[in-house]
Amino acid sequence: MSSPDVSLRRLSRRTLLAGLTAGVAMAACSENPATGRRQFLLVSDAQLAALGAQAWVDLQAQTPLSRDADAVARLERIGTRVAQASGRTDLAWEFKVFDSPEVNAFVLPGGKVGFFKGLMDLAQSDDELAAVMGHEVGHVQARHAAERMSQELAVQLGVQLAALALSEEYGQNASAIAGALGMGAIYGVILPYSRQHEFEADALGVDFMAGAAYAPSAAVTFWERMIEATGGGDGQLAALLSTHPASDERLERLRALAAAA
Numbered sequence: 001m002s003s004p005d006v007s008l009r010r011l012s013r014r015t016l017l018a019g020l021t022a023g024v025a026m027a028a029c030s031e032n033p034a035t036g037r038r039q040f041l042l043v044s045d046a047q048l049a050a051l052g053a054q055a056w057v058d059l060q061a062q063t064p065l066s067r068d069a070d071a072v073a074r075l076e077r078i079g080t081r082v083a084q085a086s087g088r089t090d091l092a093w094e095f096k097v098f099d100s101p102e103v104n105a106f107v108l109p110g111g112k113v114g115f116f117k118g119l120m121d122l123a124q125s126d127d128e129l130a131a132v133m134g135h136e137v138g139h140v141q142a143r144h145a146a147e148r149m150s151q152e153l154a155v156q157l158g159v160q161l162a163a164l165a166l167s168e169e170y171g172q173n174a175s176a177i178a179g180a181l182g183m184g185a186i187y188g189v190i191l192p193y194s195r196q197h198e199f200e201a202d203a204l205g206v207d208f209m210a211g212a213a214y215a216p217s218a219a220v221t222f223w224e225r226m227i228e229a230t231g232g233g234d235g236q237l238a239a240l241l242s243t244h245p246a247s248d249e250r251l252e253r254l255r256a257l258a259a260a261a
């Protein structure tokens, strides 16, 4: 049985937490100029970039890089153009082809972009590769990883630790945050994006690929083919859709975006 003073203490703790939540939310909510949407962010770009760099090293230790010089040069050329068009020339962009039949691509915070050989082979033109590249660069520009991680932090660690993450001392140690979350290197790769994040990345991606003089209509043809092909239950193809959920609604929006670009 609990004594009255215990519940009182609980109450005051709850009050304290409520106050902390409000404080954290006020400190962390800011508008993203790329999307015009307010975001709840508990981690800084620098913290995320440090995590991304670590994950990038780990991934390259796990999956061999492609020795196909043409594919490597091709991705490098497309990535450089699209990243330039995004305006984020402040980031240390890297574009690498991983030697795996998986049909997928990913981006890590800080601008580390990986394409698997399976996707390189499936895309039918530079424009289609640029469409996927634009989408991945869009995730960076819209700070989706930071947003997703902040939500995870708030949920998993509770408000007290989220507040700690804001403090200068703890906040500088990005790997400690990742460790506490138990996510480590795979963070930012395996978790699927939300519908909202996919829509935003599509919109930014079409902008960026058009800005880099690639044909926006390739975004539509690429995703149409992907969605159609995965209907056949191809596991290799399903990888891309598992981390970048697609739907008829998304395709409709892509068609409108490409037509307006």
Ligand SMILES: [Zn+2]
Pocket (backbone or CB within 6 Å): 135, 139, 193, 197, 198, 201, 243, 244
């Ligand atoms: Zn995506």
